[in-house]
Amino acid sequence: MFIRLETSSGMPIARQIADQVRTHCASGSLCPGDRLPSVRQLAKELAVNQNTVLRVYERLTAEGLLERRHGDGTYVADRLPPGRLKAQRALLEQDARRLAKRATDLNIDADEVHKLLDEVFDKLSREKAPAQTR
Amino acid sequence: MSDQPVIEISGVVKTFGRKRVLDGETFAVQAGQTFAFLGRNGAGKTTTIRMLLGLIKPDSGTVRVLGLDPQKQPLEVRRRVGYVAEDQAMFGWMRVSQIISFIAPFYPKWDHGWARQLSERFELPLSTKVKHLSKGQGVRLALLLALAHRPELVILDDPTLGLDPIMRKEFLRDLVTYLQGERVTVFFSSHLLYEVEPVADAVAILDHGQVLRQDSTENLRAQIKRLIVPATAEAAVRELPGILDIARCGRQVAVVVSDAAPAVAALEHEGIAVQEIDLNLDEIFEAYVIGRKEPANAGPPLERVA
Numbered sequence: 001m002f003i004r005l006e007t008s009s010g011m012p013i014a015r016q017i018a019d020q021v022r023t024h025c026a027s028g029s030l031c032p033g034d035r036l037p038s039v040r041q042l043a044k045e046l047a048v049n050q051n052t053v054l055r056v057y058e059r060l061t062a063e064g065l066l067e068r069r070h071g072d073g074t075y076v077a078d079r080l081p082p083g084r085l086k087a088q089r090a091l092l093e094q095d096a097r098r099l100a101k102r103a104t105d106l107n108i109d110a111d112e113v114h115k116l117l118d119e120v121f122d123k124l125s126r127e128k129a130p131a132q133t134r
Numbered sequence: 135m136s137d138q139p140v141i142e143i144s145g146v147v148k149t150f151g152r153k154r155v156l157d158g159e160t161f162a163v164q165a166g167q168t169f170a171f172l173g174r175n176g177a178g179k180t181t182t183i184r185m186l187l188g189l190i191k192p193d194s195g196t197v198r199v200l201g202l203d204p205q206k207q208p209l210e211v212r213r214r215v216g217y218v219a220e221d222q223a224m225f226g227w228m229r230v231s232q233i234i235s236f237i238a239p240f241y242p243k244w245d246h247g248w249a250r251q252l253s254e255r256f257e258l259p260l261s262t263k264v265k266h267l268s269k270g271q272g273v274r275l276a277l278l279l280a281l282a283h284r285p286e287l288v289i290l291d292d293p294t295l296g297l298d299p300i301m302r303k304e305f306l307r308d309l310v311t312y313l314q315g316e317r318v319t320v321f322f323s324s325h326l327l328y329e330v331e332p333v334a335d336a337v338a339i340l341d342h343g344q345v346l347r348q349d350s351t352e353n354l355r356a357q358i359k360r361l362i363v364p365a366t367a368e369a370a371v372r373e374l375p376g377i378l379d380i381a382r383c384g385r386q387v388a389v390v391v392s393d394a395a396p397a398v399a400a401l402e403h404e405g406i407a408v409q410e411i412d413l414n415l416d417e418i419f420e421a422y423v424i425g426r427k428e429p430a431n432a433g434p435p436l437e438r439v440a
Contacts, residue, residue, distance in 0.1 A: 007328045010412030012355045040315060047306040048332040049168060050314045105409075 001030060005046055013048055017056045025065055025076055026088040036074040138201055140165050140287050140319045146195030148181060155181045157343035163321055168314055170330040171323040172419060173340035179323040183291050216280030216288040226265030230258050241283035249282035270301035288313055290322035306333050327415040339422050346422045358418045359394035362386050362409040370404055379425030390421040
């Protein structure tokens with residue numbers, strides 16, 4: 001599970017970690033039953049407060065994305081049927097919101113944005129970049 | 135453990151000659167917290183730390199460390215506190231193993247096993263002379279000496295000063311692993327804000343001898359925001375409580391407020407369109423320390439300073 005933090009960003013560390021774990025789950029680079037690093041391990045790796053990591057794990061457990069097995073660490077939940085799609089949508093919605101806001105700031109209306117998106121999808125499929133996640 | 139704060143500083147004043155270095159300083163550190171003490175050079179950080187250790191006496195106000203008055207029980211305080219000074223002076227001619235066995239008898243609770251473990255994990259060369267250690271090894275040795283007597287509180291005065299970026303990160307990892315992992319309360323001063331933030335539970339911002347704000351890092355981030363509004367709304371903006379910084383930029387006014395939610399609600403109530411911008415710890419610090427309460431007409435918004 002690769003996580004990269006931007007400490008100078010305006011986004012709080014906890015949210016950065018949570019979003020990236022969600023992305024890993026949504027994209028399939030973390031699969032149901034996979035074991036996550038322990039709180040201690042991840043905190044050390046990222047040089048981040050253990051409480052922050054603990055809070056993120058707790059939040060994602062409450063969302064049903066993770067499962068904490070007593071005395072045996074944290075795993076990606078076995079079943080995330082409604083969750084997975086919803087999590088993917090929620091992540092994309094954040095980006096969509098940002099795009100919509102940016103467009104509003106630039107005085108570009110929704111139709112124009114839709115057109116632009118179609119063009120971008122077109123370009124992507126033409127480039128036929130191997131569909132690898134980063 | 136009791137609910138009593140591990141460190142409690144209340145209304146402390148300290149003057150050196152005509153200079154008022156601490157001017158009614160007040161803050162508290164709770165047990166188990168990792169607490170970052172932030173301030174520019176000369177803000178009073180080191181003076182505060184020396185006071186916590188009983189090395190200098192406040193003119194007025196109260197200082198409590200682990201419930202003790204460091205002026206009355208300095209030895210008891212130093213026995214229960216681990217301390218790494220800003221520029222740790224150590225006996226350069228001693229070998230690492232010698233300095234460890236030299237320091238150990240000063241502490242009744244010295245844990246030889248733990249000292250050995252730390253020296254292994256820190257990969258300290260035991261037979262090397264202290265003066266030949268690298269800067270990073272020196273800090274790790276100081277940390278070992280501060281931790282091996284199993285202190286309840288560790289005070290670190292700008293521990294990453296002079297370390298390169300890799301060693302700084304390593305140091306923060308050590309802190310997370312060997313201090314937070316062992317449930318020790320940590321009080322550390324620094325001016326490297328964005329490096330501090332990921333490891334700190336709470337911060338205090340010290341300026342001109344006063345704590346301008348003490349809060350959890352999460353609250354700071356959630357509450358302190360920059361709001362951008364049209365210049366026509368400047369009058370309404372200036373009515374807001376808790377303005378830390380205000381600047382005019384062309385057709386817009388940018389204002390940093392200490393509690394964004396009620397400010398945004400108040401502006402929106404008046405039909406003013408507000409754009410809310412998250413700030414990082416550097417920007418928050420800057421707003422507190424050099425923010426302008428009166429708008430300057432100058433152009434671009436604040437830029438980050440180191």
